[in-house]
Amino acid sequence: MAARLLSLLFGGALALGLLFIPAARGRELTAAEHGAAALVLLVACGLFVHGSGFRFRARWIRRLFSPWLLWPLAFVLPAILLSC
Numbered sequence: 001m002a003a004r005l006l007s008l009l010f011g012g013a014l015a016l017g018l019l020f021i022p023a024a025r026g027r028e029l030t031a032a033e034h035g036a037a038a039l040v041l042l043v044a045c046g047l048f049v050h051g052s053g054f055r056f057r058a059r060w061i062r063r064l065f066s067p068w069l070l071w072p073l074a075f076v077l078p079a080i081l082l083s084c
Contacts, residue, residue, distance in 0.1 A: 003067050008051025010074055014044035017078065036081040043073045
């Protein structure tokens with residue numbers, strides 16, 4: 001239960017961060033930054049799916065939306081986006 005709450009909160013934080021990154025930089029995103037932002041958005045969506053408690057029937061999709069995969073990506077991808 002705590003893992004789902006953490007996923008939901010972290011997904012919300014990522015979504016809000018994506019909203020304010022271009023404004024904080026004072027310029028438009030380049031093509032590389034836009035691609036990285038799209039990946040971060042996919043991870044944020046995955047965190048929302050996990051945080052909402054939805055369980056897939058297929059095992060491989062369940063593993064794809066597990067916190068073991070999403071949480072490390074949620075830490076690494078924004079760092080890549082900010083370093084572009």
